[in-house]
Amino acid sequence: MNTLIKQLFLSLSLITLSVSCLAAPIFEIHIRDHLFEPAELRIPSHTKVKLLVINHDETPEEFESYELNREKIIMGNAKAVLFVGPLEPGRYPFFGEFNPKTAQGMVIVEEQGAP
Amino acid sequence: MLLNAVIIILREVLEASLLVSLLLVIALHFKLGKGWLFAALTAGLIGAVSLALNLQVVSEWFEYTGQERLDAAMLLVIFILLLLIVNLAMLATEQHIIKPTWRLSLQSCMALVLSFAIIREGAEIYIYLSSFVNHPQQIGTVYVGSLIGAAIGASAGALFFYSIAAIKQPLQLFIATGLSGLLAAAAASQIVPLLEQVDLLNAGPILWNTSNIIDEQSVLGQLLYAIAGYESSPSTLQASVYLGGLLLALVGLLVGVLKLRHRQLQTSLSVNANG
Numbered sequence: 352m353n354t355l356i357k358q359l360f361l362s363l364s365l366i367t368l369s370v371s372c373l374a375a376p377i378f379e380i381h382i383r384d385h386l387f388e389p390a391e392l393r394i395p396s397h398t399k400v401k402l403l404v405i406n407h408d409e410t411p412e413e414f415e416s417y418e419l420n421r422e423k424i425i426m427g428n429a430k431a432v433l434f435v436g437p438l439e440p441g442r443y444p445f446f447g448e449f450n451p452k453t454a455q456g457m458v459i460v461e462e463q464g465a466p
Numbered sequence: 467m468l469l470n471a472v473i474i475i476l477r478e479v480l481e482a483s484l485l486v487s488l489l490l491v492i493a494l495h496f497k498l499g500k501g502w503l504f505a506a507l508t509a510g511l512i513g514a515v516s517l518a519l520n521l522q523v524v525s526e527w528f529e530y531t532g533q534e535r536l537d538a539a540m541l542l543v544i545f546i547l548l549l550l551i552v553n554l555a556m557l558a559t560e561q562h563i564i565k566p567t568w569r570l571s572l573q574s575c576m577a578l579v580l581s582f583a584i585i586r587e588g589a590e591i592y593i594y595l596s597s598f599v600n601h602p603q604q605i606g607t608v609y610v611g612s613l614i615g616a617a618i619g620a621s622a623g624a625l626f627f628y629s630i631a632a633i634k635q636p637l638q639l640f641i642a643t644g645l646s647g648l649l650a651a652a653a654a655s656q657i658v659p660l661l662e663q664v665d666l667l668n669a670g671p672i673l674w675n676t677s678n679i680i681d682e683q684s685v686l687g688q689l690l691y692a693i694a695g696y697e698s699s700p701s702t703l704q705a706s707v708y709l710g711g712l713l714l715a716l717v718g719l720l721v722g723v724l725k726l727r728h729r730q731l732q733t734s735l736s737v738n739a740n741g
Contacts, residue, residue, distance in 0.1 A: 420697070424533065431533075432664070449474070449594055
């Protein structure tokens with residue numbers, strides 16, 4: 352009985368671990384004074400990635416990218432979630448539509464294992 | 467700052483004003499009056515402000531997917547209503563056109579579709595403009611820029627309207643409903659990247675990238691986006707949905723063309739018989 356419980360526990364742990372490895376990696380982008388931080392975000396290629404955009408400004412911003420086909424309003428002092436990928440390696444610019452002169456960034460998609 | 471305000475407001479107003487133009491052409495053809503237009507403007511503005519004031523709450527629904535779900539739902543309704551308008555306009559006979567139920571159906575569809583379009587664009591405009599309330603040194607510039615952008619958008623819509631209205635019937639109605647069908651396909655296809663954005667869909671690989679031919683950020687690209695939902699790098703699913711929506715709209719148009727040919731044939735046959 353004890354052996355069975357131990358086996359069950361081990362199997363469940365392995366399943367949970369492998370499932371959590373399948374969950375999309377999370378990257379944060381912060382908006383401060385109408386600037387994106389980091390301005391350049393490196394993510395792995397061919398991987399679905401979760402972006403957590405946190406707006407520290409009082410005013411709303413619209414995260415937008417033509418190359419990534421993404422568009423989302425983030426209200427002041429709020430956060431938003433959006434997914435990108437799986438993407439081919441390359442450079443994908445994004446910007447803040449409400450402050451396009453300053454709020455500019457780039458998602459750099461790199462091959463897995465690249466330095 | 468001024469130029470930024472012009473561009474943002476212009477883009478939002480343009481999408482709605484092109485729709486207004488098409489609906490006005492159809493309404494004028496069937497002598498439906500303008501009551502539907504004023505109803506849509508009122509409902510749309512109220513809805514836009516309500517959505518803008520509650521967007522933060524909406525954004526947090528369903529684990530931060532609320533904004534996209536609501537937008538997708540509105541786009542789906544817009545798609546269905548535009549298809550209904552195409553079919554109502556194309557399948558109408560002389561007997562239908564005089565019936566109050568048919569006229570009310572078409573007016574309601576037009577009022578509803580325009581309301582949702584105004585809600586979608588208006589909410590973003592409201593959010594953008596209200597963000598400057600606490601920046602008095604910028605308010606003046608932003609509001610002037612917004613007025614200019616709105617005026618340009620409205621002018622483009624007016625130009626669009628008069629261009630189509632100048633075309634002789636029956637081609638005028640076919641073009642207006644055809645372009646409405648194109649807008650329907652565009653609305654449906656925009657659902658795909660929205661739901662992919664919050665991991666509710668897997669849209670598949672990017673099919674092509676035509677940004678070196680027509681850049682989405684260019685004036686032509688923006689115009690094509692507003693009138694036909696142009697996308698320089700569509701995913702497989704997005705292109706499929708667009709094509710499917712277009713085919714559905716074309717069915718309605720084809721039936722309309724066939725009915726017109728049938729009527730023309732009958733008219734010429736009866737003229738020959740009497741002559």
